[in-house]
Amino acid sequence: xxxxxxxxxxxxxxxxxxxxxxxxxxxxxxxxxxxxxxxxxxxxxxxxxxxxxxxxxxxxxxxxxxxxxxxxxxxxxxxxxxxxxxxxxxxxxxxxxxxxxxxxxxxxxxxxxxxxxxxxxxxxxxxxxxxxxxxxxxxxxxxxxxxxxxxxxxxxxxxxxxxxxxxxxxxxxxxxxxxxxxxxxxxxxxxxxxxxxxxxxxxxxxxxxxxxxxxxxxxxxxxxxxxxxxxxxxxxxxxxxxxxxxxx
Amino acid sequence: xxxxxxxxxxxxxxxxxxxxxxxxxxxxxxxxxxxxxxxxxxxxxxxxxxxxxxxxxxxxxxxxxxxxxxxxxxxxxxxxxxxxxxxxxxxxxxxxxxxxxxxxxxxxxxxxxxxxxxxxxxxxxxxxxxxxxxxxxxxxxxxxxxxxxxxxxxxxxxxxxxxxxxxxxxxxxxxxxxxxxxxxxxxxxxxxxxxxxxxxxxxxxxxxxxxxxxxxxxxxxxxxxxxxxxxxxxxxxxxxxxxxxxxx
DNA sequence: AAGGAAAACTGGTCATACCACTTTCCCGGT
DNA sequence: ACCGGGAAAGTGGTATGACCAGTTTTCCTT
Numbered sequence: 343x344x345x346x347x348x349x350x351x352x353x354x355x356x357x358x359x360x361x362x363x364x365x366x367x368x369x370x371x372x373x374x375x376x377x378x379x380x381x382x383x384x385x386x387x388x389x390x391x392x393x394x395x396x397x398x399x400x401x402x403x404x405x406x407x408x409x410x411x412x413x414x415x416x417x418x419x420x421x422x423x424x425x426x427x428x429x430x431x432x433x434x435x436x437x438x439x440x441x442x443x444x445x446x447x448x449x450x451x452x453x454x455x456x457x458x459x460x461x462x463x464x465x466x467x468x469x470x471x472x473x474x475x476x477x478x479x480x481x482x483x484x485x486x487x488x489x490x491x492x493x494x495x496x497x498x499x500x501x502x503x504x505x506x507x508x509x510x511x512x513x514x515x516x517x518x519x520x521x522x523x524x525x526x527x528x529x530x531x532x533x534x535x536x537x538x539x540x541x542x543x544x545x546x547x548x549x550x551x552x553x554x555x556x557x558x559x560x561x562x563x564x565x566x567x568x569x570x571x572x573x574x575x576x577x578x579x580x581x582x583x584x585x586x587x588x589x590x
Numbered sequence: 591x592x593x594x595x596x597x598x599x600x601x602x603x604x605x606x607x608x609x610x611x612x613x614x615x616x617x618x619x620x621x622x623x624x625x626x627x628x629x630x631x632x633x634x635x636x637x638x639x640x641x642x643x644x645x646x647x648x649x650x651x652x653x654x655x656x657x658x659x660x661x662x663x664x665x666x667x668x669x670x671x672x673x674x675x676x677x678x679x680x681x682x683x684x685x686x687x688x689x690x691x692x693x694x695x696x697x698x699x700x701x702x703x704x705x706x707x708x709x710x711x712x713x714x715x716x717x718x719x720x721x722x723x724x725x726x727x728x729x730x731x732x733x734x735x736x737x738x739x740x741x742x743x744x745x746x747x748x749x750x751x752x753x754x755x756x757x758x759x760x761x762x763x764x765x766x767x768x769x770x771x772x773x774x775x776x777x778x779x780x781x782x783x784x785x786x787x788x789x790x791x792x793x794x795x796x797x798x799x800x801x802x803x804x805x806x807x808x809x810x811x812x813x814x815x816x817x818x819x820x821x822x823x824x825x826x827x828x829x830x831x832x833x834x835x836x837x838x
Numbered sequence: 839a840a841g842g843a844a845a846a847c848t849g850g851t852c853a854t855a856c857c858a859c860t861t862t863c864c865c866g867g868t
Numbered sequence: 869a870c871c872g873g874g875a876a877a878g879t880g881g882t883a884t885g886a887c888c889a890g891t892t893t894t895c896c897t898t
Contacts, residue, residue: 353661353850353889353890355849355850355851356850356851357649357850357851361653365683365684365687368687368688369687375688381878381879381880382879382880383878383879383880391851391852392851392852392853393852393853394642394645394850394851394852394853394882395850395851395852397642397646397880397881398645398646398649400880401605401646401649401650402649402650402653402684403684403687405609405650405653405654406653406654406681406684406685406687407685408684408687408688411880411881412860412879412880413601413858413859413860413879413880413881414858414859414860414861414878414879414880415859415860415861415878415879415880416860416878416879416880417879417880419688420688421688422688422689422690423689433654433684433685434685435613436613436650436651436654436656436681437654437655437681437682437685437762437763437766438758438759438762439613439616439617439651439654439656440616440623440656440667440668440669440670441670441671441758441759441761441762442670442758443758443759447757447758447759447760448759450710450755450757450759450760451703451757451759451760451763453706454702454703454705454706454707454760455699455702455703457702457706458701458702458705458706459702462698507698509695509698509699510686510689510690510691510695511686511689511691511695511696511698511699512695512698512699512702513689514685514686514689515685515699515763518685601858601859601881603880603881603882604881604882605881605882629847629848629849630848630849631848631849639882639883640882640883640884641883641884642881642882642883642884643881643882643883645849645850648849659849659850660848660849660891661848661849661850661889661890661891662847662848662849662889662890662891662892663847663848663849663890663891663892664847664848664849664891665848665849
């Protein structure tokens with residue numbers, strides 16, 4: 343036979359089956375967020391595998407942020423969107439590991455995702471969402487005024503926007519991207535970003551986003567968000583140029 | 591002390607360090623796509639860990655699609671965006687595992703991402719990109735005419751659009767989302783989707799996207815892509831309603 | 839030189855053991 | 869009766885060694 347007419351049988355590895363079973367238990371609500379799983383030794387016996395094999399599955403789930411494994415304590419199912427910075431970004435980092443990527447590539451996707459998020463948020467955010475959004479902005483405002491640096495608060499504001507879409511997938515992907523962005527950001531030009539003269543501008547941009555959403559003007563919200571992130575990119579360019587100048 | 595003043599020390603597990611080291615080797619180009627890694631036993635010795643521990647790291651990398659592990663043969667570094675349907679979607683599925691999500695949530699994000707992808711593609715695709723895009727469309731056209739079903743070709747067309755952005759992060763995220771969409775799609779209403787009367791309409795939508803990109807009209811390309819995916823959603827609703835009727 | 843079988847190699851899995859840490863519980867002191 | 873405090877049990881983290889089922893290589897036979 344010239345071409346391949348049959349598919350080679352796929353040998354499903356044991357840990358893959360465990361992965362699949364656990365996924366199903368989670369999806370069907372058999373395992374609820376915050377639940378503690380049985381000890382590894384029990385689980386291994388239940389699945390009929392050895393402990394190392396079980397650990398492969400658990401390790402994968404832990405690496406992507408589904409499980410939280412605490413030595414000496416136990417294995418817990420993370421709550422959706424647990425605000426543990428670094429976890430979501432870690433998973434996205436692995437997803438993108440083999441792709442040649444830089445901050446600008448990630449930022450470009452953030453613009454796409456968060457622009458639409460702002461649009462949808464303005465379209466259908468609830469009263470509670472607005473309250474939370476307002477609170478996040480106030481916190482951002484205070485942090486800016488007091489400390490001048492507010493990476494955490496900035497992050498949370500963006501997360502609240504995504505949350506207001508009511509779409510958990512939007513939220514998760516946005517958070518993962520933003521988290522990864524900040525991680526790479528930190529290791530390069532963080533110290534140059536938050537210069538005093540940029541704080542006011544940054545704050546105004548956030549307020550424009552908030553206002554547009556509260557006024558329920560989707561297009562304006564998208565534009566405000568896109569403009570804000572584009573400014574972030576500009577400041578990034580500036581910072582990198584400054585760095586380069588220093589070394590020349 | 592009232593509040594936590596110190597951060598608890600993070601005990602870095604051995605497999606996490608391996609993960610980090612391997613990531614670095616990949617990012618720095620020390621390991622190139624397609625490369626074969628040393629055997630597990632050697633790697634374990636090199637890292638100074640036991641084989642089970644090393645396997646945890648390898649398993650994670652394999653689960654997110656970075657490595658391809660072939661029993662009896664060896665461990666290989668996957669090429670970026672290797673067109674292995676199911677792999678990218680698997681990683682995204684784990685990222686979203688704990689989120690309550692359905693097809694509509696994923697589709698909404700696809701609209702955001704792919705709409706912008708079409709926009710950027712129209713803005714800066716090269717001649718080669720256009721050729722590939724055209725080729726993908728032709729393949730889609732033929733498959734539709736001949737078999738009436740063209741999930742693979744449909745997928746590849748969308749991937750080519752994302753590829754034309756020149757942004758690997760866009761491509762990867764888009765492919766992951768679309769792949770996940772198709773996976774869940776398959777298990778629910780696939781058989782109702784490709785009905786003969788919808789084929790022509792679907793094909794026209796794709797052509798509109800292609801034309802707008804070739805003519806380098808970003809806004810038109812975005813609109814065409816958004817409209818197309820919204821139609822996909824409508825057909826999905828229709829299919830689900832049909833299913834529900836059958837059970838009532 | 840070609841074919842084929844055996845040997846070597848590779849990943850997949852298991853069993854056991856030990857370590858470090860956390861949690862629990864019981865005992866002794868107050 | 870209450871409250872430490874320390875031992876014991878429980879938990880995840882890791883190492884070792886072994887065996888299996890495949891694949892790949894080697895080398896002998898024809």
